[in-house]
Amino acid sequence: MTSNRIYTNSQGQTVTEPVVVVTQAPVIIVQQSGGLTRQEKIALGVGLGIGLPSLIIGITGLLIKKNNDRQREIRRMYRDSTTMNGK
Numbered sequence: 001m002t003s004n005r006i007y008t009n010s011q012g013q014t015v016t017e018p019v020v021v022v023t024q025a026p027v028i029i030v031q032q033s034g035g036l037t038r039q040e041k042i043a044l045g046v047g048l049g050i051g052l053p054s055l056i057i058g059i060t061g062l063l064i065k066k067n068n069d070r071q072r073e074i075r076r077m078y079r080d081s082t083t084m085n086g087k
Helices: 038-086
Strands: 002-008 014-020
Touching: none
Parallel strands: none
Antiparallel strands: 002 014
């Protein structure tokens, strides 16, 4: 865009100067590294750090309970069979 600048110089003369105004559209920089941001890495670490051990503990507890119930049932069946044979 071109416009004129009008001013009075030190000698009292009116001076007209052309002024060119150049504008530029905003530049948006997009990183396409494909990697995770620091916040995403922290969130992933916290999620896995808490979630994975919790899952392992839960599964281990379930297996222990299932094994204890099975052992209890085997003992009950053995006790019942020896009681029947003893009569």
